[in-house]
Amino acid sequence: xxxxxxxxxxxxxxxxxxxxxxxxQSFDDPDLFRTRALINGKWIKKPDSFPVRNPSxxxxxxxxxxCQLSDYEDAIVGAKAAFDEFRHTSPxxxxxxxxNLGNLLIENKQDLARLITLExxxxxxDALGEVLYSASYFRWFSQEAVRMYGTVIPGPSGNKQMFxxxxxxxxxxxxxxxxxxxxxxxxxxxxxxxxxxxCVVKPASETPLSALVIGWLxxxxxxxxxxxxxxPTSKTPEVGKLLCGHDLVKKVTFTGSTRVGRLLMAQCAQxxxxxxxxxxxxxxxxxxxxxxxxxxxxxxNGIIGCKFRQSGQxxxxxxxxxxxxxxxxxxxxxxxxRMISTFNLGDGFNEKVTHxxxxxxxxxxxxxxxxxxxxxxxxxxxxGGKKAEALGPYFYRPTVLSGxxxxxxxxxxxxxxxxxxxxxxxxxxxxxxxxxxxxxxxxGYFYTQDINRAQEIALRMETGMxxxxxxxxxxxxxxxxxxxxxxxxxxxxxxxxxxxxELKSIVLQA
Ligand code: NAD
Numbered sequence: 001x002x003x004x005x006x007x008x009x010x011x012x013x014x015x016x017x018x019x020x021x022x023x024x025q026s027f028d029d030p031d032l033f034r035t036r037a038l039i040n041g042k043w044i045k046k047p048d049s050f051p052v053r054n055p056s057x058x059x060x061x062x063x064x065x066x067c068q069l070s071d072y073e074d075a076i077v078g079a080k081a082a083f084d085e086f087r088h089t090s091p092x093x094x095x096x097x098x099x100n101l102g103n104l105l106i107e108n109k110q111d112l113a114r115l116i117t118l119e120x121x122x123x124x125x126d127a128l129g130e131v132l133y134s135a136s137y138f139r140w141f142s143q144e145a146v147r148m149y150g151t152v153i154p155g156p157s158g159n160k161q162m163f164x165x166x167x168x169x170x171x172x173x174x175x176x177x178x179x180x181x182x183x184x185x186x187x188x189x190x191x192x193x194x195x196x197x198x199c200v201v202k203p204a205s206e207t208p209l210s211a212l213v214i215g216w217l218x219x220x221x222x223x224x225x226x227x228x229x230x231x232p233t234s235k236t237p238e239v240g241k242l243l244c245g246h247d248l249v250k251k252v253t254f255t256g257s258t259r260v261g262r263l264l265m266a267q268c269a270q271x272x273x274x275x276x277x278x279x280x281x282x283x284x285x286x287x288x289x290x291x292x293x294x295x296x297x298x299x300x301n302g303i304i305g306c307k308f309r310q311s312g313q314x315x316x317x318x319x320x321x322x323x324x325x326x327x328x329x330x331x332x333x334x335x336x337x338r339m340i341s342t343f344n345l346g347d348g349f350n351e352k353v354t355h356x357x358x359x360x361x362x363x364x365x366x367x368x369x370x371x372x373x374x375x376x377x378x379x380x381x382x383x384g385g386k387k388a389e390a391l392g393p394y395f396y397r398p399t400v401l402s403g404x405x406x407x408x409x410x411x412x413x414x415x416x417x418x419x420x421x422x423x424x425x426x427x428x429x430x431x432x433x434x435x436x437x438x439x440x441x442x443x444g445y446f447y448t449q450d451i452n453r454a455q456e457i458a459l460r461m462e463t464g465m466x467x468x469x470x471x472x473x474x475x476x477x478x479x480x481x482x483x484x485x486x487x488x489x490x491x492x493x494x495x496x497x498x499x500x501x502e503l504k505s506i507v508l509q510a
Pocket of ligand 1: 176203204236260261264284315
């Protein structure tokens, strides 16, 4: 077996070639490297394929079956037939299968993390963290599957008994992004299966390998055929339209940009004869406020993770960092010093690397343009501020911009890149107004040691999630989701089953 360390040194970095066999052989279990589509329980090689590239090296690491609309049609019809039986499995059976699945992810975490780093580029340690995070959703929902509670309602007139129960929806259309190719799928597939639904999954075309492996592990965990089909495709808009417009798909759930989420919601409303449920986990523009009484050590640790995790490509990344004028200079100096002394940009398989590439040339271009616009409007570059072309076309240097203000595009746009935009503020009213001056509201963070201020700001921040003295909020136990244009619905937590069920009311005349 070829180990990854040797694989790295042997790689021909300049050659763009298909090294699929080469890569799959380097896995502890080569069966986890899957390139065929999973349709109705069968692994199908399609005549067409599309390449998956390692964003660090540009190498093609796999050619994956390219599913057509007719494949999706087959998967949807199969998922509907499977639903008619799967909905009658007992909660305990579904719980057991989900527990198996979570355990299988953990047992195979090294290989699953390799897949993530290969196709997404994030550092291997972060990829390992993502696998465990994914597993936590399967385990969480294995426990929630047996807690699909309803209510018993006292009838006001006394001679009626009233109940509410939760029932599954049917076929769920799932569209997942490339930034957490394993965890975002887990967060949707786990509650869907826990409640007795069946799924048809469209993974991001950049990162299908991390999705396909979960289909394989679903089979090993005991889920029946057609309960979770996973179909890689390069026909992204066409498939999105099909899932939204299909009358057998009872719910559509998507994580990605607000632009695409809005489009999919319109398609659900216009193209389908049925009214369907939608869950949308969309973009953010997270404020991160450091008050003058903050513990700066903690705030610094918070921003390093919250801003730069996965090179800034998470929807809950700090996007605008508001620092009180009393601590602004000290914080900026310490932030730059920390970055210079601890950040190491490069290929995610290199153990010393802390930060990887962006996902695409378009992502690098977007970040560059935002930084240039900010510079032209008066922002000062304290660190970075340019592409790291010597490492590869998708690398951008971790950057600190000082003097950012509301006239700049970067203030109003989700950067999705490694740029810390520092905004100086003087008082609470000013900073709350600026923090809420955005049409999205996913996550927000602030640091203070004043309990009264903590309570006030948490209530006034217009976001679905708030971190107080922490930059790390994601957890399977927490309701995850946004307000404003950050979307609809909540994933995870004790509320996570609600979006995958209908509440039925039953009245019994005594
Ligand atoms: P995008 O919204 O275009 O793509 C995100 C996902 O949606 C991808 O997996 C893509 O395959 C899919 N998609 C795109 N168009 C679709 C369509 N018509 N129908 C169905 N699925 C479709 O985002 P992007 O171009 O990859 O990134 C741009 C911005 O999107 C980022 O800068 C960021 O702001 C946001 N984004 C957010 C998240 C998140 O976690 N909320 C994830 C990815 C991207």
